Amino acid sequence: MKIENRVFDELQVGQSQSLRRLCTQDDLLVFANMSGNHNPMHLYDLDGDGDGQPEAYVPGMFLGALISAVLGNLLPGAGTLYRAQSLVFHNHAHAGDEVESRVTVTDRNDRDMTVTLATEVRRLRDDALIVSGVAVVEAPRRKLNYSSHDLPGLIVQRHRHFEKLLKRAEPLEPLVTAVVCPEEVNSLGGALRARAHTLIAPILIGNPIRIAAAAQALEADLTGIEIIAEPDPEAAARRAVALVQAGRAGAVMKGHLHTDQLLRAVLDKAAGLRTARRLTHIFVMDVPGLAHLLLVTDAAINITPDLRAKMDIVQNAIDLALSLGIEMPKVGVLSAVETVNPDLPSSIDAALLSKMAERGQITGGLVDGPLAMDNAVDMAAARTKGLSSPVAGRADILVVPNLDAGNMLAKQLTYLAHAEAAGVVLGARVPIILNSRADDDMARLASCAVAALHHAWLTGPG
Incomplete structure (x- = not known):
């Protein structure tokens, strides 16, 4: 100018x-x-x-x-x-x-x-x-x-989208949640903070001595909270699943145990929480400077998903986006390029998923791919490449080729772009709240809000 x-x-x-x-x-x-x-x-x-x-x-x-x-x-x-x-x-x-x-x-x-x-x-x-x-x-x-001078830009490290999620979840009844092994301050503290925000009503399952020690370290009062004594982590995970089977809990939250220990109980063929859908992990991310929530999937469970698994990955993400109030979720299926390359399997899968959505095999959102990362989230990059789809430059959901890519993308957004990330697993009978030990208070609260909103969407009228 x-x-x-x-x-x-x-x-x-x-x-x-x-x-x-x-x-x-x-x-x-x-x-x-x-x-x-x-x-x-x-x-x-x-x-x-x-x-x-x-x-x-x-x-x-x-x-x-x-x-x-x-x-x-x-x-x-x-x-x-x-x-x-x-x-x-x-x-x-x-x-x-x-x-x-x-x-x-x-x-x-x-x-x-x-x-x-x-x-x-x-x-x-x-x-x-x-x-x-x-x-x-x-x-x-x-x-x-x-x-006119181009001055350095400012990004305010404020997580307005998560604040809106918490506000959106406020009117809901607390979601009864089986918390598995909340035996150290982060996992117990996250459950108690979510209880204080009326997001969940926790049932604590684990070693009662360790739970009490964590509560003492937090100076927290556990009066009125049900505690089920189960010192063995895998047995505690099975007890959580049994609570869901009995209709006593509407969600499961991971505490201080390995993810595979929790998921073994969830996936048990006889007594688990399987559905026709594959379990898939979704990061719901609040990225400073981005005008909307960004969902990244799958970054924690499916290592090298095939096309059938990617169908469930996409559909689970669309369903979650709908439950969070995104009316027509826009799904960008990522590859290294935005054109189909026979030598690049991720580009072929992306094109097939896009066509499946056109034919009604994936419903509830708009799916386009292959898209490279830049032209999936940036309108200027999409215009430069001549892309005119309703998804290019506007993606609400990013579907990555494999777990490596998803994990790297989510952590780059977290540690370089100062994003907050809420983690949830869908595809079971109830949402599974999957927090990392490195998650802070807002990430843990947002994960509970996401689970509560999705549960309300699944069980609500219509």
């Missing part, structure tokens, strides 16, 4: 310029961090005046900065320096409001080459005057023509 400033001799009374800005929740967080002003009146999720509702007022000095942006970028433009600025606040802007900041030249002082400008900020939806004032500036002395 080409920008040209106005030196003192070019400025005339009546000249005016303006900029528009959508004020977002992230703007409030960035300003709070930058300024050190953590007033709850200006934070999107806090109630600053005790009325039970978050105010999310845009800070006054943030609005003042929008005036300085017009002065520094447009009128007079590059080279402008402040002498004075008065501000009078007439109304409030909130996160989500679009505002327009305007400056108008009202006077020139030839003696010291300063310019006086009327300044204002208005809320566009109703043209309400939010801020008025007067600025006195030193006008540029040198004419400049330049391109």
Whole structure:
């Protein structure tokens, strides 16, 4: 974008310029961090005046900065320096409001080459005057023509999508969950935090001495929580499965035991929780900077899935996305390229899965592949490659070729892009909450919220 400033001799009374800005929740967080002003009146999720509702007022000095942006970028433009600025606040802007900041030249002082400008900020939806004032500036002395600068981008490490999931799960009855071997602080703490958020009603199965020691380390009270004594991990997993079979539990949660120990009980042909579907793992990921949830599958169970297994992987992911409120899930089946290559089996599987969805063998979502990672999630990359499908650049679900790829992708998003990842296994009679020892509080809570929402979707009306 080409920008040209106005030196003192070019400025005339009546000249005016303006900029528009959508004020977002992230703007409030960035300003709070930058300024050190953590007033709850200006934070999107806090109630600053005790009325039970978050105010999310845009800070006054943030609005003042929008005036300085017009002065520094447009009128007079590059080279402008402040002498004075008065501000009078007439109304409030909130996160989500679009505002327009305007400056108008009202006077020139030839003696010291300063310019006086009327300044204002208005809320566009109703043209309400939010801020008025007067600025006195030193006008540029040198004419400049330049391109607008590309500044480093900012990503706010906030997990808004998981916050919405927790809010969406709040009205549900707590999901009775058999927690297997919650015998150390992370696994027990995750179950207790989910209980405190009314996401689950845990039944703890394991070594009662170790469970009590973990509770003592957490300074947690286990009064009112059912504890089933079963010191052997595999026996504890079988007891959890039996609770589901008896209708006493609607989900299973992995605690401090190996995943294969838990899944052996789930997959037992005689007493397990098998269905016609293959068990598949899905990461539900909240990636900062991404406008929607991202589901990655399969990153934990199916090592080298064949086409039949990938059908279940895709269908389970679509069903989960629907239960989380994604109305028409868009599935990008990944390969190294976006064209079918006979020498690249993942590209052939992707094309076949796409055709299966067209023919109704996979239902509930839009499936396209093969897609490379870039053109699955980025519209510009999809346009560059000439892809015009409704999935390319917009994928909600990424289906990876094998477990290696899925595990690497999920961990790259977690450790390099600062994503949070909730883990759940579908394909059994009930959802299985599969947490990692490295998961933090939000990831564990989100995993329980995902399971609760999916259970409600499976058992609810219609």
